[in-house]
Amino acid sequence: MKKFVVLILCCMLATGTFAHAEENVVRFTYESAVETAVENSIQPELDDYNIKAMESALEKAKEEAIKGFIGGTPQEVAERKIIKEVGPFEAEVNLEVAKRQKADNIRQIKADVYQEMMKVLLAQESIEIKKKRIDLLEEKYQIDLQRFDEGLVSEAEITEQELALSVERLELKNMETALALNILNMKQKLHVDLSDDCRIEFDYKLQKIGTPYVLDIFDIENAIIKAKENNTLVYQKKMALEAAEKKLEITKQHLKPGHDFYEKKVYEFEKAKKDLYDAETDLEVSIRNAYNELLTASDALDLALRREELENSRFKTLEIKYNAGVISRRDMIDTEISLLARRQATLEAICDFNIKNDVLRNLIEFE
Known part of the structure; x- marks a missing residue:
C-alpha cells in the first residue's frame, strides 16, 4: 500500500x-x-x-x-x-x-x-x-x-x-x-x-552526456573482463558448473561409466560448461556491439554538430546582408528553416548517443 x-x-x-x-x-x-x-x-x-x-x-x-543415512545402493549413496x-x-x-x-x-x-x-x-x-x-x-x-x-x-x-x-x-x-x-x-x-x-x-x-566510454583512455577489454566477473547470469552459470563438477566427482567415487546416473552427471557437467561459455560469449558480444554502436553514435553526433554550426554560420552571414538591406526577409526564411532542420538532426543524434551510452553503462557498470 x-x-x-x-x-x-x-x-x-x-x-x-x-x-x-x-x-x-x-x-x-x-x-x-x-x-x-x-x-x-x-x-x-x-x-x-x-x-x-x-x-x-x-x-x-x-x-x-x-540428516543421517544408512547404507543403500551405490547410486543412493552418491545421491545422498x-x-x-x-x-x-x-x-x-x-x-x-x-x-x-x-x-x-x-x-x-x-x-x-x-x-x-x-x-x-x-x-x-x-x-x-x-x-x-x-x-x-x-x-x-x-x-x-x-x-x-x-x-x-x-x-x-x-x-x-x-x-x-x-x-x-x-x-x-x-x-x-x-x-x-x-x-x-x-x-x-x-x-x-x-x-x-x-x-x-x-x-x-x-544535451550530450559526458562519458568516458568514447575516450582513448577507456579500455573495452578490461571492461569486458570486469563485466564477466560481476554479471549475474555469468555468475549463476559459473556456480552451476562448479556444482555440476562436484556432483560428477562424487558420482565417480561410487559409480562407473555406462551407468545411467553416471552418464547423466557427465551430461550435466558438459552442459554446464556450454551454458557458461554461452553466457560469457553473449555478454561479450552485447558489450562489443553496444560499444561500437556508441562510437558510431558519437561520430554521427559530431557530424550533426558540425553541420549545424556550418548552417548557423551561413545564417549569420545572410543576417548581416539582410540587416544591410541587400536581401529580403523571404530570402532569410529558407535558411532559417534549414537551420531548424539541422537543429532537429542534432537533437536526435544527442538522444541516440545518450541512450546508447546508457545501454553500454548498464552492461559494464555495477553499483
Missing part, C-alpha cells in the same frame, strides 16, 4: 526533495524521477520475497545435509552425498543470485526511466521546432500572397504552399499525439497517476 500512497502524494502534493508541483504539474529531475520509479515499483518488494524464499531454502538444505555436500552450496548460490537480481532489477528500472525521459525530451523539443517551422512557412506564405497579388507568384505555387502547410500542421498533431503516448509510458514507469489530471515535466535539458 505504501507504493500507492507515494503515487498519490507524487501527483497531489509532490513536495520535498524529489519533485515539486505547480498546480497539477509535477516536475522531476532525473534523480527524483528514478528515485520515484524505484520507490513506487513493486519489483523490489517481489525481489525481497524471493530473497526470503531462498534464505528458507538454504536453511532447509543445511538441515537436509545433516550430493545432497550433503552440494545441496547447501547450490542453495547459497541461489540466495546470492536472488540478491544480485534485485540489484539488476533496480538498475533496469533506472535505465528504463532515463531512456524514456530522453524520448519525452526529444519529442518536446521536436514539437517546438515543428511549430517554429510552421511559423516560418506561414510567414513565407503570407509574403508570397502579396507577391501573388502583384503577379510575381503563380496560383499553383500558392496552392502548393497551402497544401504543404496543411501537411505540416497534420504532422504537428501526430507529433503531439506521439508525445502524449511517450508521457503515458513515462508515467507508467514512474508508477504515478495515468490520468490527464496529473501532468509531469522534467527539469532536465536534452
Whole structure:
C-alpha cells in the first residue's frame, strides 16, 4: 500500500526533495524521477520475497545435509552425498543470485526511466521546432500572397504552399499525439497517476552526456573482463558448473561409466560448461556491439554538430546582408528553416548517443 500512497502524494502534493508541483504539474529531475520509479515499483518488494524464499531454502538444505543415512545402493549413496555436500552450496548460490537480481532489477528500472525521459525530451523539443517551422512557412506564405497579388507568384505555387502547410500542421498533431503516448509510458514507469489530471515535466535539458566510454583512455577489454566477473547470469552459470563438477566427482567415487546416473552427471557437467561459455560469449558480444554502436553514435553526433554550426554560420552571414538591406526577409526564411532542420538532426543524434551510452553503462557498470 505504501507504493500507492507515494503515487498519490507524487501527483497531489509532490513536495520535498524529489519533485515539486505547480498546480497539477509535477516536475522531476532525473534523480527524483528514478528515485520515484524505484520507490513506487513493486519489483523490489517481489525481489525481497524471493530473497526470503531462498534464505528458507538454504536453511532447509543445511538441515537436509545433516540428516543421517544408512547404507543403500551405490547410486543412493552418491545421491545422498550430493545432497550433503552440494545441496547447501547450490542453495547459497541461489540466495546470492536472488540478491544480485534485485540489484539488476533496480538498475533496469533506472535505465528504463532515463531512456524514456530522453524520448519525452526529444519529442518536446521536436514539437517546438515543428511549430517554429510552421511559423516560418506561414510567414513565407503570407509574403508570397502579396507577391501573388502583384503577379510575381503563380496560383499553383500558392496552392502548393497551402497544401504543404496543411501537411505540416497534420504532422504537428501526430507529433503531439506521439508525445502524449511517450508521457503515458513515462508515467507508467514512474508508477504515478495515468490520468490527464496529473501532468509531469522534467527539469532536465536534452544535451550530450559526458562519458568516458568514447575516450582513448577507456579500455573495452578490461571492461569486458570486469563485466564477466560481476554479471549475474555469468555468475549463476559459473556456480552451476562448479556444482555440476562436484556432483560428477562424487558420482565417480561410487559409480562407473555406462551407468545411467553416471552418464547423466557427465551430461550435466558438459552442459554446464556450454551454458557458461554461452553466457560469457553473449555478454561479450552485447558489450562489443553496444560499444561500437556508441562510437558510431558519437561520430554521427559530431557530424550533426558540425553541420549545424556550418548552417548557423551561413545564417549569420545572410543576417548581416539582410540587416544591410541587400536581401529580403523571404530570402532569410529558407535558411532559417534549414537551420531548424539541422537543429532537429542534432537533437536526435544527442538522444541516440545518450541512450546508447546508457545501454553500454548498464552492461559494464555495477553499483
